Amino acid sequence: MLSLAPDYQKLRRTLLGIYNRSLAQLCMPTMPAHPAHGNHVLLSHIHPLLALVRFPDLPVSLPGWLTIAEQRMLYALAYLLPGPILEIGSWLGRSTACLAFGIRDSRQPKTLVSVDLNLKPEHFRPYGDQVGFFYPAAATQPLALVEVEQYHSNVAPVLHAPGGILQALRTNLHSLDLLDLVHIVMCDFRAAPRLPYRLIFCDVTHNPGEIAHNLPDLAHLLQPGTIVACHDIDDVNEACVRSLLPVRYGLRCDSLFVAEVGSEMPTHASIPFK
Numbered sequence: 001m002l003s004l005a006p007d008y009q010k011l012r013r014t015l016l017g018i019y020n021r022s023l024a025q026l027c028m029p030t031m032p033a034h035p036a037h038g039n040h041v042l043l044s045h046i047h048p049l050l051a052l053v054r055f056p057d058l059p060v061s062l063p064g065w066l067t068i069a070e071q072r073m074l075y076a077l078a079y080l081l082p083g084p085i086l087e088i089g090s091w092l093g094r095s096t097a098c099l100a101f102g103i104r105d106s107r108q109p110k111t112l113v114s115v116d117l118n119l120k121p122e123h124f125r126p127y128g129d130q131v132g133f134f135y136p137a138a139a140t141q142p143l144a145l146v147e148v149e150q151y152h153s154n155v156a157p158v159l160h161a162p163g164g165i166l167q168a169l170r171t172n173l174h175s176l177d178l179l180d181l182v183h184i185v186m187c188d189f190r191a192a193p194r195l196p197y198r199l200i201f202c203d204v205t206h207n208p209g210e211i212a213h214n215l216p217d218l219a220h221l222l223q224p225g226t227i228v229a230c231h232d233i234d235d236v237n238e239a240c241v242r243s244l245l246p247v248r249y250g251l252r253c254d255s256l257f258v259a260e261v262g263s264e265m266p267t268h269a270s271i272p273f274k
């Protein structure tokens, strides 16, 4: 029996590819370079474009917490911005896949480094009526909290599976044919390869405590013009991020706060993403 579905998918992908590339090409020459730092793309200039980029593989079929709008935003950032790109906190690869799809579809060689901890069951234990994430395992205060039910259904099975997070991540990226695009490094982001990252996706910013613990240690990876996208950001968390990073332009897409780093304080209110 004949099936037209694969042909339709291929055609749709091709048309969206042409659309996205023409969008990027039409608009890229109008993006001024940052005067002090070569060819940095300004977030204020790509802001209107971000909503127009189409993501053919949406939604990504991997478990995780990113909303569809956040997946689209990560894809668009990886598509439009130059590399290298750093991801902090890949877990099972939902955000990794969005970034890798964006790189693949941009048809530009961009390095994507994805770091995560080699988490073990001992990094989690009950805390109040939730389960705390303790890092290092001997820490007395949790960095983040997970609902008990979510821990047992989503987190514990991965921690106890043979090969743990690393194996699950590799299998997931392989299933999407993206494994070759990602340099997976199992380490604390503090030990991540030191590259001139243009985009850093940071998924270790769930609450003010975790933000204060982690963001200052990003400093050595930042330069004026670096774009940092932090997940799980509400108003309180955004204020914490802004108190620690010199944000010169920011926008919010659901709970993804995308910020361009400047060289000095103070900061400005973020503009909601449309």
Ligand SMILES: C[S@@+](CC[C@H](N)C(=O)[O-])C[C@H]1O[C@@H](n2cnc3c(N)ncnc32)[C@H](O)[C@@H]1O
Pocket (backbone or CB within 6 Å): 063, 064, 065, 066, 088, 089, 090, 091, 092, 093, 094, 095, 096, 115, 116, 117, 119, 135, 187, 188, 189, 190, 203, 204
């Ligand atoms: C919320 S999960 C990431 C979810 C993932 N981005 C997604 O889209 O599904 C946070 C991840 O950050 C990792 N992590 C926490 N602290 C870290 C650190 N200091 N360095 C690297 N990874 C870290 C955890 O191991 C965990 O896998």
